[in-house]
Amino acid sequence: MQSRIQQIQNQLKPDTMETTQYTFFDIPTNSTPPRSWSPNVWNARAVLNYKKVPYETEWVEYPDIRVRLAEMGIPSKGGLMPYTLPMMRVTTTPADGSEPQITYLTDSFDIAKYLNDNHPTPPIDFDTTITDEAIKMFNANLMDTFVGLVLCDVDLVLPERSAAYFHETRPKWMMMPVKDFKQKKINEGAWEKMENGMKVWVEFIGKNGGPFIQGEKVSYADVKMLGYMMWAKEAGPRDVWEKIEGWGGEVLKRFMRAFEEKGVLNRITY
Ligand SMILES: N[C@@H](CCC(=O)N[C@@H](CS)C(=O)NCC(=O)O)C(=O)O
Numbered sequence: 001m002q003s004r005i006q007q008i009q010n011q012l013k014p015d016t017m018e019t020t021q022y023t024f025f026d027i028p029t030n031s032t033p034p035r036s037w038s039p040n041v042w043n044a045r046a047v048l049n050y051k052k053v054p055y056e057t058e059w060v061e062y063p064d065i066r067v068r069l070a071e072m073g074i075p076s077k078g079g080l081m082p083y084t085l086p087m088m089r090v091t092t093t094p095a096d097g098s099e100p101q102i103t104y105l106t107d108s109f110d111i112a113k114y115l116n117d118n119h120p121t122p123p124i125d126f127d128t129t130i131t132d133e134a135i136k137m138f139n140a141n142l143m144d145t146f147v148g149l150v151l152c153d154v155d156l157v158l159p160e161r162s163a164a165y166f167h168e169t170r171p172k173w174m175m176m177p178v179k180d181f182k183q184k185k186i187n188e189g190a191w192e193k194m195e196n197g198m199k200v201w202v203e204f205i206g207k208n209g210g211p212f213i214q215g216e217k218v219s220y221a222d223v224k225m226l227g228y229m230m231w232a233k234e235a236g237p238r239d240v241w242e243k244i245e246g247w248g249g250e251v252l253k254r255f256m257r258a259f260e261e262k263g264v265l266n267r268i269t270y
Helices: 004-012 039-051 062-071 108-118 128-149 151-157 160-174 178-187 190-206 220-235 238-261
Strands: 019-026 056-059 087-093 101-105
Touching (some): 019 039, 062 160, 101 108, 128 220, 190 220, 190 238
Parallel strands (some): 019 056
C-alpha cells in the first residue's frame, strides 16, 4: 500500500495532474503588435487579466472569424453575425494523458462567468440587477453616440482586409454607408448627447464613492463599462477619447486607474 506521503507526491507530479489551457480569440488592430479594441472582447479579456490566469491569444481578422470558427466545428449562430469573437478554447488534458477534452465558449458573458466559477479569486460580483441597471443606463444614454462617434471610425485602426469587411457588412444594418450613418448621428446631436450621457455615466459609476459602481467591489457591470471605455480609447478617433476623458473627469480617471492597478489593462497585445 502507498503511504499517504507517496500518494500526495504522486498527485503533485506534473505528469499526473490534469492541465487546462486557454486560447483566447481576439480581433487585431493594424498596429504591431496588434491591440485588443472590441468592447465585447474586453468583457472577457478583462476577466482573464483580472484573474491573472495564463492564456494565449490568437488574432483572427474579421473576414476570417467565420472560417476559423467553422473549421473548429463551432455551430453558426445564424443571422447577420453567425460567428463572433471573443471565443475561448478550453483544452483539458486528463491526468492519465488520455485524449484532451476541448470546449469552446463563444460568448463574452459565458467566458467571464466560466472564469469566475473556475477561478474564484479575486472575485467578481455577477449580480444581475447591477449589470442590468448599468447596461440599461449605458444603452439609454450613450450607446447611440458610441455607435455614431466610435464604431463608425473603427476601420481606421483595422487591418486592410478587416476594414474592407467592416465596410461591406455594417451598411447592411445601418441601411446606408458608414460615413453617411456617422454624419446622420452627428446631425442628430451625437456630441451633445455624448456629453450629457457622460454626466449620467459619471453619476452612476461614482454613486458609491468609486472607483467602481459598488465602491471597492468589482462587478461584471464594471467590466462591461470598462469594455465600452476601452472601445473608445483603443478604436475611436483620438479627439473622441479626449472628449470622453474630459467629460468623465476624476470618476473616469479613478475607474480606469483602479482597473490598471489590478493588472486588468496590462495584457492588451498578447
Ligand atoms: N454577444 C456576443 C457579441 C460579440 C460580437 O458582436 N462580436 C463582434 C465583434 S465586436 C464580432 O465578432 N463580429 C463578427 C462579424 O461582424 O462578422 C459577445 O458578447 O460575445
